[in-house]
Amino acid sequence: MTIVLASLVAIGVIAFILSVRAKDLPQPEPVSPFHHLDERKAAIYENLRDLQFEYRVGKLSDQDYQQTKLDLQRELAAVMAEIDRVKAEIAAGKIPAPAPAPELVKTAAARAPAKFICPSCKAEFAQPLKFCGECGKPMKAAQA
Amino acid sequence: MENIGALAVLLAFCVAIYSVIGSITGKLRRNPFLIVSAERxxxxxxxxxxxxxxxxxxxxLTGDFRFVYVAxxxxxxxxxxxxxxxWWGGQGGSLLLWSWLLSTYAAVVVFTNRRKHRDFMPYVVAVLSTVQTFFLILNTFVVSPFEMLAVDKAITAVPDGNGLNPLLQYPAMAIHPPMLYLGYVGFAVPFAFAVGSLITRQPGDDWIHTTRRWTMVTWLFQSCGIVLGAAWAYHVLGWGGYWNWDAVENASLLPWLGGTAFLHSVMMQEKKGMMKVWNMVLVSATFFLCIFGTFLTRSGVVSSVHAFARSQIGTYFVTFLAIGIAGTIYLILDRLSYLKSEAQLESVISRESSFMFNNLVLLASCFAVLWGTLFPVISEAVSKEKISLDAAWFNQLMIPIGLFLLVLTGVGPLFAWRRTSAESLRRNFTVPGISSLVLVGALAAAGVRNFYALISFGFCLFVAITIVMEFFRGARQIAAKNQMNLAHAVVELTHRNTRRYGGYLVHMGIVFMFIGFTGAAFNKSRVDEMKPGDSVTLGSYRLTLKDTHEGENDNYMWQKAAIEVSKNGEFLKVMEPESRLYKISSGRQPTHEVAVRTRLNEDLYLNFAGVNGDRAVIQSYVFPLVTWIWIGALTLIFGTLVALVPSKVKREYARTQVVGFTRKHVPVEK
Amino acid sequence: MSRWKSSFLLLIVTGLSIAQTESQLVSDDVRRVARHISCQCGSCSEDANCMMSAGQCGFCKPARAKIWKMQQAGLSDQAVADAFVQEYGAKIYRADPNAYGWVVPYSALALGTLVVVWFVRRYHRPAQAAEAPAQTDETLGRYRDQIEQDLAHLD
Incomplete structure (x- = not known):
């Protein structure tokens, strides 16, 4: 009895671990190449908002407020310039356009070569996309 | 059944090793199947x-006394x-609980991140599984809870077990270890994310954003665990204290201090992209302090009231710590260039500097506690001289550092980010500064002569006023703008930035706790042998012993003393402290159920210490302000919960758009 | 001579069977001496920090009773401790912690302060002196409209 139970548990666990099929591979959420820059931008906006609030409630002197605001705006501009630079490089093809993790593209592409069609606007794509590049609607159904 | 239990642990050990190897190999070989298999x-x-x-x-539960552990x-x-x-009353079970909690955390992490962070998740899994493997080594080979009692190779049972240590048969103690373990184990998650992010050189602070809530929840568990332990000591040990600077208490405090420093210093990274190396160091230090705390608790290296357990696991822990710390140091040094700070300090007088001092003092207090805990061991190893450290020594050491921390709690938020001019300082410091000076003067005039108590009350008021002002000024602004009443505006204000205002509430909790700690400067106590009818006076209380009575149940025998309490001649109530003798549980030492009359200003605390002939031995204490510690703890818990609520999103920030990633507006919650 | 004297006193006090209670045994007076005596019960003798003052083992309790009795007999703290050293050897005595106990943590704090000061000075750069302000201002000029537009929505 014990031996049977023990074997069942062992076999069950090992089978569960080893039987990974292609469709069990997770579809990663798309990661924008601007992700960390956007985060940075959002953080600076947030800092600006805090600064404004602290100034309004009277925690800051005028001079501190103006100076810090200028600093933050400068940083914001620098981040925006960086975003534009990356955009330009993508447009010029210097760095590849973002795609889901390469290994997954390979396996998915092997199953259904070439065509990914948006269910809403019928646009065609060579890569699996989470959202349609034309109309922006979710494209998950099209891949399955 | 016992075989299945032992086999499951052994199999878990093998599977955990597979998970480590699988995820690293899968990542290096770019094999998604192996990665997913390792996650499974x-x-x-x-x-x-x-x-x-x-x-x-x-x-x-069924009382299977063939198990050594159960017996x-x-x-x-x-x-x-x-x-x-x-389950967690002894060595083997405790460590199994550790493993189980870690595996639960790991499973939750893997599940919630199954589609996120694909590039560094394999390393996160590898780190978590490595820690898991270490604990499973202990569970399987060193202190297995599945050992059986045997006579001549035949498994036998004893008729009844020794029973749980009577001191642990108390509600707060029943949940104190799991709470503390949840806190210890939880720091493995931020640590794993930090390492994963470091190995793959992630740009940005994703690991911090992902683990922010984890860290807070973990920290909350740790705080609850520590306070429950203190409450247990207060109500059960009978010596009337809540903190004895016992090695095991210190073991729980160390990672808490490290974690607190980490929670503060990540703000520097999020706001300004600074202190990246430091945050890596802090999160690793906190994690290793958690392991170290488990080591102190479980190996009995430094004896204490708690050191019920003593075994050979010490060597394993030291080895694991040594390898882990060396590996982490190497990794951080190797990736130093990637951790470069993005920003400069604009001014010396700024929030940034105050954060650095906050970190410094938190770390210094952590070091002081660690030093004090290990000092007897170090001293004996170096000079062969045994020394004796007691709570009084620790108090002398820690009170100045604690007060410094307290005042930083209030001063820190008064500085503005980047720069703070004298004008801004004047606006923020005048009211709290003058109020606390007035309070100190008034207390001194009223006859309070204890230096630390005066300072502490002054600082408490200072911090409390800064926090109240913070809420009041913000709420007034919102109320004026949106035509709402002040109470509503306070809620609105908090909801807009739950993290900040939740944090202020936590600070308020700390202030309350310090009020409670300071009360200890005014404790009164006496010990009396009383016959029925005898009366004694303690402070404004008059205590009269009416009688003693006794009884028993299956588990223990008890004896109660009925004591009539009156204050300033006015009858209050009859209090019944109890003394128990557990029948089977080891040692047969009496335990005490104290009777406490709790009021906001002071506790009257009676302990029935024993009998001497026909006289009852009654220890009576008056503990001023001690309730504020528990109030502070509740405030702290509430504040942390507030900080965990997502902030109200006031504005969505435009995301940079790329074909294929057309989520146009993503709510950013800070 | 003094050795004989203390042994004699010890004899007397052990002979006296004054009824003492646990409460008296954990009084501050007893604890003050007991914390200098390390427990010899065997199961905790390797420990560096035995809770002699509150322990419940077969050594701690009688030892506290002995201390109490000696105190009742009028012995000074030092004399009580000496009597124990007499009986069990020097290893039983626990000294008060030396100055390293507090010097080390506070020097660490001082050292840490120096590090923070060094760090602040190293990373401190007044905003006016930031490199190429002209260039950043030019960048700022380029994006100023967009920023202003975004900021207008800030609450």
């Missing part, structure tokens, strides 16, 4: 440990709830 192994480990824990718990920590007469909590 994490679920597998969870299932197997759950199974073995179920075996152990069912043995405890050690359980007996038939114990109430069912304590049969269950006996």
């Amino acid at each position: 192994a994490v679920y597998g480990v969870w299932f197997l440990i759950t199974l073995s824990a179920a075996v152990l718990v069912s043995a405890l 050690e920590v359980s007996n038939r007469a114990m109430p069912t709830i304590y049969k269950f909590t006996a």
Whole structure:
């Protein structure tokens, strides 16, 4: 009895671990190449908002407020310039356009070569996309 | 059944090793199947440990005294709830609980991130599984809870077990270890994310954003665990204290201090992209302090009231710590260039500097506690001289540092980010500064002569006023703008930035706790042998022993003293402190159920210490302000919960758009 | 001579069977001496920090009773401790912690302060002196409209 139970548990666990099929591979959420820059931008906006609030409630002197605001705006501009630079490089093809993790593209592409069609606007794509590049609607159904 | 339990743990050990190797190989070889398989192994480990824990718990509940562990920590007469909590009443079970909690955390992490952070998740899994493997080594080979009693190779049972240590048969103690362990184990997650992010050189602070809530929840568990331990000591140990600077208490405080420093310093990275190396160091230090805390608790290297357990696991822990710390240091040094700070300090007088001092003092207090805990060991090793450290020595050491921390709690938020001019300082410091000076003057005039108490009350008021002002000024602004009443505006204000205002509430909790700590400067106590009818006076209380009576149940015998309490001649109530003798539980030492009359200004605390002939020995104490510690703890918990609520999103920030990533507006919650 | 004297006193006090209670045994007076005596019960003798003052083992309790009795007999703290050293050897005595106990943590704090000061000075750069302000201002000029537009929505 014990031996049977023990074997069942062992076999069950090992089978569960080893039987990974292609469709069990997770579809990663798309990661924008601007992700960390956007985060940075959002953080600076947030800092600006805090600064404004602290100034309004009277925690800051005028001079501190103006100076810090200028600093933050400068940083914001620098981040925006960086975003534009990356955009330009993508447009010029210097760095590849973002795609889901390469290994997954390979396996998915092997199953259904070439065509990914948006269910809403019928646009065609060579890569699996989470959202349609034309109309922006979710494209998950099209891949399955 | 015992075989299934032991086998499950052994299998879990193998599967955990597979998970480590699988995820690293899968990542290096770019094999997504192997990566997913390694993640499934994490679920597998969870299932197997759950199974073995179920075996152990069912043995405890049914009283299967063939198990060595069950015979050690359980007996038939114990109430069912304590049969269950006996799971963590001894060495083997505690470590199994550790493993189980870690596997649960790991499974949750893998599940919630199954589609996120694909590039560094394999390393996160590898780190978590490595830690898991270490604990499974202990569970399997060193202190297995599945050892059986045997006579001549035949498994036998004893008729009844030794029972759970009577001191642990108390509600707060039943949940104190799991709370503390949840806190210890939880820091493995931020640590794993930090390492994963470091190995793959992630740009940005994703690991911090992802683990922010984890860290806070973990920190909350740790705080709860520590406070429950203090409450337990206060109500059960009978010496009337809540903190004895015992090695095991210190072990729980160390990672808490490290974690607190980490929670503060990540703000520097999020706001300004600074202190990246430092945050890596802090999160690693906190994690290793958690392991170190488990080591102190479990190995009995430094004896204390808690050191019920003593075994050979010390070497394993030291080895694991040494390898882990060396590896982490190497990794951080190797990636130093990637951790470069993005920003400069604009001014010396700024929030940034105050954060650095906050970190410094938190770390210094952590070091001081660590030093004090290990000092007897170090001293004996170096000079061969045994020394004796007691709570009084620790108090002398820690009170100045604690007060410094307290005042930083108030001063820090008064500085503005980047720069703070004299004008801004004047606006923020005048009211709290003058108020606390007035308070100190008034107290001194009223006859309070204790130097530390005066300073502490002054600082408490200072910090409290800064926090109240913070809420008041913000709420007034919102109320004026949106035509709402002030109370509503306070809620609105908090909801807009739950993290900041939740943090202020936590600070307020700390202030309350310091008020409670300071009360200890005015404790009064006496010990009397009383016959029925005798009266004694303590402060404004008059205590009269009416009688003593006794009785028994299956588990223990008890004796109660009925004491009539009156204050300033006015009858208050009859209090009944109790003394218990557990029948089977080891040692047969009496334990005490103290009677406490709790008021906001002071506690009257009576302990029935024993009998001497026909006289009852009554220890009576008056503890001023001690309730504020528990109020502070509740405030702290509430504040942390507030900080965990997502902030109200006031504005969505435009995302940079790329074909294929057309989520146009993503709510950014800070 | 003094050795004989203390042994004699010890004899007397052990002979006296004054009824003492646990409460008296954990009084501050007893604890003050007991914390200098390390427990010899065997199960905790390797420990560096035995809770002699509150322990419940077969050594601690009688030892506290002995201390109490000696105190009742009028012995000074030092004399009580000496009597124990007499009986069990020097290893039983626990000295008060030396100055390293507090010097080390506070020097660490001082050292840490120096590090923070060094760090602040190293990373401190007044905003006016930031490199190429002209260039950043030019960048700022380029994006100023967009920023202003975004900021207008800030609450």
